[in-house]
Amino acid sequence: MTGTVAAPSTEQTAEQTGGRTSAPAHRVEGREKVTGRAHYAYEYPVDEVAYAWAVCADVPHGRVRHVDVDAAMGLPGVLAVLWHGNAPRMASTGDAMQDQLQSDRVHFRGEVVAVVVATTAEQAREVAGLVRVDYATEPHRSVLTEDDPSLYRPEQLNAGIPTTSEMGDPDAAFERSEVRVDEVYRTPGLHNNAMEPHATTAVWTDDRVTLWDSNQGSTPVRDAVCQVFELPRDRVRVVSTHVGGGFGSKGTPRPQVVLAVLAARHVGRPVRMALTRQQMFALVGYRTPTIQRVRLGADRTGRLQVIDHRAVVQTATHQEFAEQVGVATRVMYAARHRRTDHHVAVLDVPIPSWMRAPGECPGMYALESAMDELAVRLGMDPVELRIRNEPATDPERGTPFSSRNLVACLRRGADLVGWADRDPRPRSRREGEWWIGTGVASSTYPAYASPASASATAHPDGGYTVRVNATDIGTGARTALLVLAAEALGAARDRVRILIGDSDLPEAGVAGGSMGTASWGWAVTKVCAALRAELEDRFPDGPAEDLTVQASTEEDLQDRADVTRQAFGAQFATVRVSDVTGEIRLDRMVGVFAAGRIVNPVTARSQFLGGMTMGVGMALLEEGVMDAAFGDYANHDLATYHVPVNADIRDIHVEWIDEHDEQVNPMGTKGIGEIGIVGAAAAVANAVHHATGIRVRSLPVHLEDVASWAR
Amino acid sequence: MRAFEYVRAASVAEAVGALRDDDEAQFLGGGTNLVDLLRLGVARRGRLVDVSGLPLDTVQDGPDGLRIGAAVRNSDLAAHPAVRRDYPALSQALLAGATGQLRNMATTAGNLLQRTRCLYFQDVTKPCNKRVPGSGCPARQGVHRDLAVLGTSEACIATHPSDMAVALAALDATVLTTGPAGDRTLALDDFHRLPGDEPDRDTVLQHGELVTAVQLPPPSPLSSSSVYRKVRDRASFAFAVGSVAAGLVVDGGTVVDVALAFGAVAHRPWRARVAEAALRGGPATAAAFGAALDRELAAATPLPDNAFKVPLIRAVAVAELSRLAGLGTDGGRTEDGA
Structure with missing residues (x-):
């Protein structure tokens, strides 16, 4: 059925994860929110x-x-x-x-x-x-070009990530490679539009x-x-x-x-004070436009010899934000010769900043598009090409992966969409006036954690209060933390109260980098386990008065082994493109992720499909149009900056595979807030190529780029 | 936003009277466009005279055709059995516009009178000849992918955003008005203007002139055959990149009658009279349709980023005419695919 999003199958989920997924929990604050009593x-x-x-x-x-x-x-x-x-x-x-x-x-x-x-x-x-x-x-100068006179190589990228990486001799290896891709991919300015505008x-x-x-x-x-x-x-x-x-x-x-x-x-x-929607386009940070040159060289069996990914991004004149566009390329595929590099143009533009999966999101669009092009040139299945280049260890750092299940995700996704029956020839399937195509791309996102502190109190009435300055930005963080707290306390969920979102609470990091549940959950798990031990030890019949314990994960984080912690996923898109109009419609999307333990299947599914939906927007709709004369993003409202609506998202299926990873954190979680957007745009754009035979290397893909009359 | 007075008109006469001596007053229908424009500072009014409650909210089916009250909501009009049966292009156009929530609010007259969504018109920090006459038009050199390719002027390349009006243009609708100078009946085709050197005037309405109804001629084989196809980047809740309303009557392979109008390509719904004249009495073939479209579109004055609208409109119009002629969407190669 179209027009609906596939309902979550919690039964299947629990089975898949070997029972490690907790029973689904609906949002703690759901009633407050839907009745309007939740104050923003x-x-x-x-x-x-x-x-x-x-x-x-x-x-x-x-x-x-x-x-x-x-x-x-x-x-x-x-x-x-x-x-x-x-x-x-x-x-x-x-x-x-x-x-x-x-x-x-x-x-x-x-x-x-x-x-x-x-x-x-x-x-x-x-x-x-x-x-x-x-x-x-x-x-003023406000339009990004690859030969901007101000281009420079920043000392480091966002989050302190190194600007360059190089192994072997990528230039010579590329020249020697039997099969090559050397293309430039472009993404536009993309704008953060949270439902609640910034307000204080x-x-x-x-x-x-x-x-x-x-x-x-x-x-x-x-x-x-x-x-x-x-x-x-x-x-x-x-x-x-x-x-x-x-x-x-x-x-x-x-x-x-x-x-x-x-x-x-x-x-x-x-x-x-609140910002208007229009003001948000200049004042809250947006994803820089990118110009990315990707060179891939492989032998005829599809083994990558060289991966070379160089990105150009923009920043404002008074503040540097250097998006880490090539960062995912450093962990994705094996190749002896490799390079990633970044240059930044200084322009009279609003300050770019973080937007869901900064770095990985635009970078993986380019890399995963180039991988698709390589598969076509090799005459090889794009799923198989990715599997063939699976590295045994982190290809640049040499460290082991704490767990890596990209291949399992690709295989499961391929099974779900019937990939084995796919005719690889572009422009080979037509239904009425519509060309049909399917595409695949990989996803990845690091499993970060930051130090956090928490406190937990056992009350004489058998209830508990857990405090951590976490923030629930709509992700379901409060609910996930409640699940983890109840589990660590061995208490029923309805006996546990969780307090978050207040700077007077025990200090903890931001809801960013997909590390909320890992960071806060770690502190919550630790403090609740400590409280439980204390109770069992000293108050087996319950405390006579409030008993509070505190914990911090600062030292735990320092003691972690040097491994690469990274979540992976695979995304499959089916699109159709009108032969009359060039209109592109998404029929189906399937995402399979390996992101460690999934704490709460209900809200986790929303995170994945929200990310995928945003990736669909990136592929087909979202485009900050820089007005060269005025120096602003001209389409600064949601009537003219399009994000997907329900009618664009007919059928999204999300799954995750069972992944046990004890090296990420005690809960085994990897973070799920961002990985859903990573690779999604490439899967859609690759599907558009399969449908039409036209490779568009600049997002979003417009109908006039692929219409039959535009050839 | 400027503070304004709000009054609810109790009768048509009272509404017209309220604007007669007040240059800063404006009629308010569903408010789905005007309220936005007030917030943005694009519209600044001293008084809003709400006409949405006037007894102009019925659809009357009579010997002269269908009379659609100015205050009839878009959702009600789209669902009206006579509209669905006899003027399907109108129902399809209405349902292709906006969202369910907006269609529940928007009125027939308000839909006709909505303003362009040109980015420069809606941004008071930038010049726009339509908003501030004589200030200039940055769109020609700037962002114009969505703007006009037909009937443009040096002063303005805005498009009229309505879907409904395109279907009405193809269906030979007339607009009934009343005002200080009395009642008027205007062909829809004459109701909206081309920009010329007065782009600030979207229509021929005078200040204080109130649209009371839209009249459709009695149903005909042409109107019953009519279709509306909207091309848009997003599957819903998006203005057209281009659209076509078409009706066709074929007898023995010959075009007996045809109606064709384009949306999102001009300052008003674009009735393709050149193409219609070329087709009438000629063969109903994809080649003839294409040739007629080429004649119509020869007048186009596209800019770099909207030049694609010319082949787009041609392709959509040929496809829809072919479909109506029973030829399939691409000259008979495939069956109905949408």
Whole structure:
């Protein structure tokens, strides 16, 4: 049946994972959310609240000469207009997202140049549109090209990853290779659009400030506010009980955090500030466009001799973000000669930042497209080509994999879609006016973990409270942690209360890098096991009063063996392409993942299929169109920046294979938030090639790229 | 957004009267476009006169055809049995537009009067001749993949975004209005303008003139045969990249009657009268359809990123006419595939 997403088969899942998947748990806060009682950052009831609205630069490069504050102050409801000319000088965190109203420089179109504070949101918005800002405009360059004069090789990439890697002699090996692929792949700017826009409610009480904020980690938000406003930690509290998505764009504070705190202090009232959807396209970080040259050389049996992956990305003039595009290429396939390299262009553009699987996502689009091209040139099945190049150990570091089940994923996926019956010839299958094609790609994402601390309390009534400053950005983290806590305590789930999303709780890392459950869950498991041992030891009949224990995983993390920890997966797409219009529609997608233990099948499935859906968007729809003349992403709303809707996603099937990995963490989890997007776009684009015979190397694939009349 | 006054009109006369002496007032229908434009600052109004509650919300089937009240919701119109039976292109076009939620709100008149979704029109920080006459049109040099290839002017290459209006154009609809200067009946084809040097005027309506109904001529073999095909990047909730409304009556291999209109290619629904004239009385073959389309599209003035709309419209129109003629979508090679 079309129009539906395959329902999860929890029975099958439990069987597949040998009983290691816990019984499915529905979201702890589900009822609160669907009844509207769950408060998000902008919604906390606060008395006497005022509203702040950003005034954004409408020039791409230059200087703010003056803001006409006096004229604006006379308008109804206006409490303050702040700009660098009247805002106090504040300390810098070194992150330009926090340097608000501190300079007259305009680094990109859409940068915040002033803030209007007014009694109502509508007044603030109206005045923000009327404030006269006088600019001295300077020439700008905002379009990424592979020969940009500013290109440089960064000292390191995002997350401290090395910029280059090289083994053997890739150039000579490529020349010697019997079968070669040498192609350039392009991806556009891609924009984070969490359902809940970035928002902060800031309330000062004497010399303390409380923030209700939408973020992926309230600890970094608190720390940034402490730094910028020069406050000790105990005077700043950040509460983030519910967060409506982030994709990476809420990993560190975005401009509204500092601006709301500043505005609230300035007007002496609580202040709410939210970014509009349109503002998000410039202010919250987006995935850089990429230009990637991939060279693959193989012998006639399909064994890779050389993998050479070089990426060009962009960053803003005042802040470097160097996406680690080639990082997945370093672990995917065996080859003696290899190179990955990165160059960054400095442009007058908004600051790029994290977006779901930074690095792996765009990089694997290019690598997995090139692998498909190599398979075609070899006349070899693309699944078989990948299996043939499976490395025994990490191909660059030489370390063993803690576990690696790419081949199992490829085989299972191939079985599910009937891959063995596939006619490999492009443009070989037609139904009515539609050309049908299937494509495959591999997925991977590292299994990270970061230190976390937690506390657990046993109450005399037999209940438990577990505290960890985790953040649930809609992933189901709160529920997964409850499952793990109950399991470690040996308690029924309904006797355990889990407290997260508050910087006053025991410190823990952000919901990023797909490491939430691994990091927080590790601390929760550890502290709950410790509490259970303590109870069994000292209070076998239960404690007379609250008994609390604490734990941190800092040392556990340092003691881990030097192995490569990485999740893998395989994605299969079936598309059809209209011979009349060129329209591309996804009929089916199958994803099989090996990501360690799956804690909660219900929410895990949502994570995988959400990632895959986002990958479909990347393949066919999502495209930040840089307007060269104005220097902004011209299609900055969800009416013109398309993400998939239900009708685009007819049938997605998600499975995971049983994977026991004791070297990742005590729970055996690898993280599932990002791997679903990795490889998805390549699987779709490869399917489009199989359907039409046309290889499009620039995303998204447009109908005019593949229509029969476009040949 | 600017603070505005909101009033609910109790009668047509009251609605028209409310705008007569108030240049800053505007009628409000379902609000699915105007409210967005108010938020964006594209529209700035002192007063909104809500006409969605006026007794203009019925569809009347009579000897003169179908009279569709201006306030009839898009979802109701799409589901109306007479529309589905006698004017299928209209029902298909309505259902191809927006989403269920939006169709439940949007009205017939509001759909006709929605503004272009050109990126520059909707961004008040940039020039746009339609929004601020004389400020310039950055779209020609800028982002224009979705914009017009027919009937453009130096001043404007915006497209009209409606699906419904394209079907109405093909079905020879007329628009009934009332205003300070009295009642008017306008052919839908004359209702929307080409941009010329006044792109700020989407239609020929005068300020304070209220659309009261859309009239369809009595059903005919042509209208009953009509189809609407929308091409879009996303499978739902997306404006057309291009669209075609077509009706065809063939007798003994000869085209007896034909109606053809294109969407998303011009400042108004594009009634393909050149192609229609070329086809009438001629053979109903894919080759003849293609030749007629070529004559129609010879007038196109495409830009680099929207040039593909010309072959796209040709392919879709030929496919739909071929299908209506019983030739299959690609000149008889395959059966119905959609």
